[in-house]
Amino acid sequence: MPKQLDLLTAGQVIPTPLHSEMQRSYLEYAMSVIVGRALPDVRDGLKPVHRRILYAMYELGLTPDRPFRKCARVVGDVLGKYHPHGDQAVYEALVRLVQPFSSRYPLLAGQGNFGSVDDDPPAAMRYTETRLAAIAQRTLLTNINDAIVEFVPNFDSSQAEPLVLPAQLPILLLNGSTGIAVGMATNIPPHNLGEVVDALIALIDRPHLSLEELLSYLPGPDFPTGGVIVESAELRRAYATGRGTITLRGVAKLEDIQPGRGRHRRQAIVVTELPYQVNKAAWIEKVADLVNQGRLEGIADLRDESDREGLRVVIELKRDAAAAQLLEQLYRLTALQVTYGINLMALVGNQPRQLSLKEILSEFLQFREQTLLRQYRHDLEAAQARQHVVSGLLIGLNAVDQVIEILRSAADGSTARRELMTRLGLSDRQASALIAMPLRRLTQQERQELEREQAELQVRIAQWETLISERPERLKALKKELRQLKKEFADPRRTQILTAVPPPPGPGENNDRDEAPLWVEVNHRGYGRCLPQRSRSSVPLQTWLPWSEPLPLAFSVQASDRLWVFTESGKVYPLAVERLPVTSRSDRGQPLLPLLAESAQGETLLTVLPGQPTAEKLILLTRQGRIKVIPISDLQDLRGRGLQLTKLKGGDALGWVLPADTDHLVVATSRGRVFHFFIPDLPALGRLNPGQVAVRLGVQETLVGAIALAAQEALLLVTRLGLGKQLPLSLIEVTPLGHLGQLAIPLGQKQDGLAGLGRGGIPLALVTTQGRAWVTNGADVPLLNREAMGVAIAPLAAGEQIQAVVPLA
Structure with missing residues (x-):
């Protein structure tokens, strides 16, 4: 007893209540896990283990232009210098930085077996090799030194390591992050680099940008494995509050495995993309189990045809199976459709914070x-x-x-x-x-x-x-x-975003879409939107615009109307106007192809026409110069699966679809040749006929435009070097099909060529090779004869050329 009293008086033993000590110790442990392991830093988007792996490889000189090195060497350096934890934990983190199906933009390049979407384990670290990817070297490790970012001592004070990497892009949004800490977690989806950069630039220009305006640049996640996001209010809520859920689907399409009609026809559901982080082998096993249990009926065979070209799972159906109904069952009963939780939690100043999308970009x-x-x-x-x-x-x-x-x-x-x-x-x-x-x-x-x-x-x-x-x-x-x-x-978006179709209004409810006519606008990238006519404004003339703005197609419709969507494969699909969102001018709309039948997925959109045109015939012209006319009546019974309008020769594609509402058609080539056809003389042929040869193209000569004109109208010609003129239609002789045509505009320089056509007096967007568009009024272009070279109508920079001419409504 006296000895204990001596210890107490000497200060070597401090009596502490158990609950206070547990509370303090647990809090310290929790903060250690949160800050040192589980949550990424909002600045460079990395957890400590990822940051240490990248910096250790930078010190080893494993740049993209150097040979690969064994992963075991990298793991050893990370453990010995910066991260004194288990080697398997470090190797697993390294593997995820290599896997293209885990990271939208992999920060490491790998050589060897790093696993697969079937959850196959990677090879041991003594077999695999790695080095830095170009994007990591360029955006995270350029100019890294203690003058740019803060360095701190490592665990034994023998080395210095960066507290944060000098990131030039928000890796937190590009690759996302997943982590479970003590009492909190994070789950940030990956996004598209090009869209993130557009959002950042917009936020720099307008710091008070609203969430709706921000989403017009960054519409949603972009997963490395693709898939389809069924957009809902939850996506906007997640970006606004930092928490929410989205519905993510795989991509499936119907294919005919035994063509025919009625009971002789057999189809298959082909899955080409699975939702993010879904194990393909486990999903196939789940489908097989449901078939064996009798919960999925109508499946004749199930096989995995995936290879190095991509994922492909074929679900062969029985003859009497209802494909659409079976696909809905796959969405409901299997991981072909999943709910993905979004939790935008990250460290801000070493403190965990729930962030909105705008706050992440601003930080x-x-x-x-x-x-x-x-x-x-x-x-x-x-x-x-x-x-x-x-x-x-x-x-x-x-x-x-x-x-x-x-x-x-x-x-x-x-x-x-x-x-x-x-x-x-x-x-x-x-x-x-x-x-x-x-x-x-x-x-x-x-x-x-x-x-x-x-x-x-x-x-x-x-x-x-x-x-x-x-x-x-x-x-x-x-x-x-x-x-x-x-x-x-930057690369193209992989994940499609769909907008759920709103339910029809109930009894006594008003539907604003039916009360007034709408403007439907479709841009060159295949995005469509509806605008109330009162909110639509004209594009200013004689000005430069980024080529994300001009909308080449615009027409007035009612909400109950439908559109005809034409693709380059020669097919046409119906699309109800009510499926397009009514938006503001700041919203670019949504892609049209995902709103069509499954058979339209993977096709290239050509043009869109109102479903009730005033003309009685359509003119079809292919890229290789074949032409034919079909009656509008052929499209009146158009079904959702689409209709093939023409048979295409090898390598050809449908290039123009024009209502035959006048008597004159002009077609032009890149060498300045024009062809004037009298529309009533054009052949009316069946849907499976490839058409007749209207234009014979020379070597490296292409068709650049086709337009229907009235006899008293003028043709507007624009060259690649920005020269333009109006040419009266009366100066162009009518020629038969297959004629050599007439030279409509002399080309003074070897690198010049005809870029496109327009109607005289109509505003045009002249799209350049530098990704911008000069908007000009066609009425200001002088009226000249065929021998004139034209005048400069666009202030082009050095080396800049016109690559397309788009008439504006």
């Missing part, structure tokens, strides 16, 4: 601006230090005889340095550099190089001082950097 932009500011200051200091040295060298060269005299008479280097500082007014650094300068730099050529370097340093110093002091210039540089990264690494 990243704030961090990136800080790292740029630190980088500019570091570069400025280095340039100023070098300028100081160069100035001293030039002073010495201008007094070279005096310098030689000082050096010759000095007893040692220290004495010479002091004499140079005293007699020439040099600093210690300048004097040391002058003493160390070799004799070969006393030549006139070396003097000129120093003077040139000094001038360049002055320009760079002025640029960095401007970037540091003026925030608008800094943001301008940030946007330029983002656009360059988008150009290098």
